[in-house]
Amino acid sequence: MAAPVRVRFAPSPTGFLHVGGARTALYNWLFARREGGVFVLRIEDTDADRSRPELVTAILESLRWLGLTWEEGPFFQSQRIRRYREVAAQLERESHAYPCFCTAEELQKRRELAASERRAWKYDGRCRTLPEDERSRRLSSGQPAALRFRVPEEGSTEFVDRVFGPISLAHSEMEDFVLLRSDGQPTYHLGVVVDDLDMKITHVVRGADHISNTPKQILVYQALGACPPVFAHLPLILGPDRQRLSKRHGATSVGAYREQGILPEALVNFLALLGWTPPEQREIMPLDEMARSFSLDAVSKSNAVFDLEKLAWMNSEILRHLPADRLLQCVESELQSAGLWRAEFAGGGRERFEKAVSLLQTRARNLKDFSGPGRAFFTEVFGYDPEAARKFWKDPAVASLLEALASDLAQLSPFDLESTEHCLRAAADAKGVKAGLLINACRVALTGQGVAPGLFEVMTALGQAAVVARLHRAAAHLRASQAQATAEKGGES
Ligand code: GLU
Numbered sequence: 001m002a003a004p005v006r007v008r009f010a011p012s013p014t015g016f017l018h019v020g021g022a023r024t025a026l027y028n029w030l031f032a033r034r035e036g037g038v039f040v041l042r043i044e045d046t047d048a049d050r051s052r053p054e055l056v057t058a059i060l061e062s063l064r065w066l067g068l069t070w071e072e073g074p075f076f077q078s079q080r081i082r083r084y085r086e087v088a089a090q091l092e093r094e095s096h097a098y099p100c101f102c103t104a105e106e107l108q109k110r111r112e113l114a115a116s117e118r119r120a121w122k123y124d125g126r127c128r129t130l131p132e133d134e135r136s137r138r139l140s141s142g143q144p145a146a147l148r149f150r151v152p153e154e155g156s157t158e159f160v161d162r163v164f165g166p167i168s169l170a171h172s173e174m175e176d177f178v179l180l181r182s183d184g185q186p187t188y189h190l191g192v193v194v195d196d197l198d199m200k201i202t203h204v205v206r207g208a209d210h211i212s213n214t215p216k217q218i219l220v221y222q223a224l225g226a227c228p229p230v231f232a233h234l235p236l237i238l239g240p241d242r243q244r245l246s247k248r249h250g251a252t253s254v255g256a257y258r259e260q261g262i263l264p265e266a267l268v269n270f271l272a273l274l275g276w277t278p279p280e281q282r283e284i285m286p287l288d289e290m291a292r293s294f295s296l297d298a299v300s301k302s303n304a305v306f307d308l309e310k311l312a313w314m315n316s317e318i319l320r321h322l323p324a325d326r327l328l329q330c331v332e333s334e335l336q337s338a339g340l341w342r343a344e345f346a347g348g349g350r351e352r353f354e355k356a357v358s359l360l361q362t363r364a365r366n367l368k369d370f371s372g373p374g375r376a377f378f379t380e381v382f383g384y385d386p387e388a389a390r391k392f393w394k395d396p397a398v399a400s401l402l403e404a405l406a407s408d409l410a411q412l413s414p415f416d417l418e419s420t421e422h423c424l425r426a427a428a429d430a431k432g433v434k435a436g437l438l439i440n441a442c443r444v445a446l447t448g449q450g451v452a453p454g455l456f457e458v459m460t461a462l463g464q465a466a467v468v469a470r471l472h473r474a475a476a477h478l479r480a481s482q483a484q485a486t487a488e489k490g491g492e493s
Contacts, residue, residue: 005037006202009063009070010192012044013055016253017062019306020207020237020245023271027234027299028205029068030272033291040199041073046081046191062254066264067287075199077191084186087194087224088147088179096223097179099145100127101138122175123148147180149189149220157215162232162296164208169215177216189213193220201229205296208233232296235275236303245306257311261368263322263330266315274304284317316365324358331357331370338371340378353378355461359453376447377461380469384477388450392440399478401431401438402445406471415464421456445474 009025011017017025032039041063045051060074077084091097100123107123114121128150130138139145151174158168179190196204211233221228239249251257257267265286272290273283276299322330335341345353356377360370376382405427412419424442428435439455446458446467459467
């Protein structure tokens with residue numbers, strides 16, 4: 001029987017969780033779910049200069065937000081240094097590795113010389129052939145040494161990548177790479193192999209930028225007498241200009257998309273399609289459905305293009321069909337981060353809150369639409385969109401029309417869809433204006449926006465008292481700006 005599938009996601013905490021990293025985590029997670037396997041989280045923090053502990057928290061938080069939970073870990077490489085040194089010592093004992101005394105400055109000089117002679121540089125193997133007594137003498141005199149892997153001189157290393165197919169690299173193309181630095185710190189190549197072995201990883205699923213590392217790592221497995229895992233490298237993610245996705249193309253961290261009001265459901269769905277084609281070619285799929293049909297064989301090796309418009313489209317599609325409970329939860333956290341959340345939305349004002357959310361859902365494309373254009377549904381503190389005001393409040397009669405309507409609405413009982421509409425139309429008739437003019441003017445007064453859900457639904461969602469107060473407030477605002485305009489004109493003449 002085949003060993004149970006065990007995969008891992010191994011971010012380095014040198015930056016926030018990048019969308020490329022999130023896609024790697026997602027594919028590992030989907031594969032583990034699909035195979036009934038285990039998803040391990042490992043933090044590769046051996047680079048003390050570049051790793052930042054606070055970024056670990058941010059990475060875990062982003063993974064949780066995406067719904068990509070792990071069964072084991074997080075394991076920290078920084079806590080396993082002794083183990084790496086132990087394996088390094090074994091490799092050295094068995095002559096798979098040797099100490100290298102070349103200093104950074106010496107290496108730099110030789111690299112520059114090679115460049116000036118137009119020779120490609122790789123480590124020239126100077127310490128590889130040091131006589132044993134010389135080596136011992138230098139070591140016992142305390143001369144600092146890195147430990148390098150002894151790459152075989154002949155032949156090549158081959159493997160069959162689950163996505164990219166057969167890959168082969170001639171040993172003549174590889175240099176004797178470092179396993180331990182001269183300060184005793186393990187390198188990525190050593191840590192990754194030791195961990196993948198100790199953690200019994202069966203499949204290494206990671207970005208295609210690691211393909212060139214794989215032959216080196218396979219050599220280490222072989223030197224340890226171990227069988228390498230299956231490798232599956234994922235296609236690169238490019239920006240619309242077909243260059244590797246970077247900050248130049250806009251936001252690249254998961255957190256930034258979260259802050260832009262993108263739903264985690266939309267981001268995972270979008271990322272899943274950057275390299276994988278689901279069997280039914282359906283685009284919108286929840287995570288559990290993706291997990292049922294995910295397969296490494298359906299991952300393409302062609303580069304994937306990160307298309308922001310598609311993400312925005314998916315987000316609006318998913319948002320509009322989100323189950324009410326889930327949407328309420330998302331809007332709550334959006335309002336919280338925008339400082340608009342009030343305790344009453346969870347208590348006596350719950351119904352009004354739910355009504356507002358469901359009204360806004362039909363038009364919303366993004367969670368920001370609730371705290372931005374939809375702000376007036378959750379607070380009395382909102383401004384008027386200048387363009388909407390210019391367009392729908394230009395008739396000088398608007399202020400008095402709004403006041404008259406406010407008085408009529410204040411008398412209304414019951415205050416519902418039908419009665420509010422009837423009242424507004426009657427008010428328009430009485431003043432000899434088109435109902436449309438009053439509807440548009442009212443919409444700006446009640447929501448601050450020129451475009452909003454149906455006016456009478458808005459009225460009933462806000463409730464009688466708020467509607468009346470807002471109409472008066474808008475009328476007062478209009479009168480004040482009319483007075484100011486007149487004063488300015490007077491001043492000019
Ligand atoms: N720490 C490596 C990275 O963040 C992981 C590489 C691997 O998965 O082997 O790129």
